[in-house]
Amino acid sequence: MKRHISKLIAAHWLFGILCVALAGCSTADNEMAAGNLTSVNHVDGTAINWLSVNGYRTAGGGGRACCIVMPVKWRPGLIANIEWEVDPDPYAYSKWPPLGTDGYRAAQVKHKANYQHYKTTVEIPEYQEKVCGLTVHFLTCQQVKVTTSCWMGNAPEYPIKDSRHMKEPAVCTK
Incomplete structure (x- = not known):
């Protein structure tokens, strides 16, 4: 035994x-490397409450959060499965009853019922040198662009040139 x-x-x-x-x-x-997961909301009058990319979730609204893991070397077929939540009226709370009251809590529940949830899949563009993270740009009509650029958003070399202050059209066409 x-x-x-x-x-x-x-x-x-x-x-x-x-x-x-x-x-x-x-x-x-x-080989994989971690980088920041960043979001940029281009749509005026809305807020991105949270976003998730390939299961890596962060608060939205802009700025950087740690982390997303991506291959050190780009390969064809890399995709980003993106989910996000939009608050279509992020300043509504200024008209609510005082914080901590039953009226405030009721207004908050009613407000959250208007949150919108979206999903999309986009290809991750080719990167040559290194992984600087992933920046997700939220555009009008639930369009999304992503970049792995190491340049700051205001640099001439930054690949996404869309206006940072867009109005959502009354009707979206695909």
């Missing part, structure tokens, strides 16, 4: 070493 158990332990140990060795070989071309 002891001999059987020791052989079983040895087999598990060898299997573990084999798995580690194979994992090392298979990830050599799939």
Whole structure:
């Protein structure tokens, strides 16, 4: 019985070493790096409450948050599955009853019922040098653009040139 158990332990140990060795070989071309997940809302009068990219979730509204993990080396077929929540009237609270009251809580519940949820999938554009994170740009009519650019948004080299202050049209056409 002891001999059987020791052989079983040895087999598990060898299997573990084999798995580690194979994992090392298979990830050599799939090295990953973490970067900031950033959002830019281009639509005036709205707020992005939160966004999620490939399961990495952050608060929206602009600014940077840690983190998203992406391949160090770009490859064809990289996609971003994006989900987000929009508050179509982010300044409504200024007209609500005082904070902490039943009236405030009722207004908040009614307001949250107007939040809009969206999903889309976009290709991640090719990057050459390094991963600087992922910036998600929210445009009118639920359009989304992404970039991995290391340039600041106001730099001439920054790839997304859309206006930062857009009005949502009455009717969106696809």
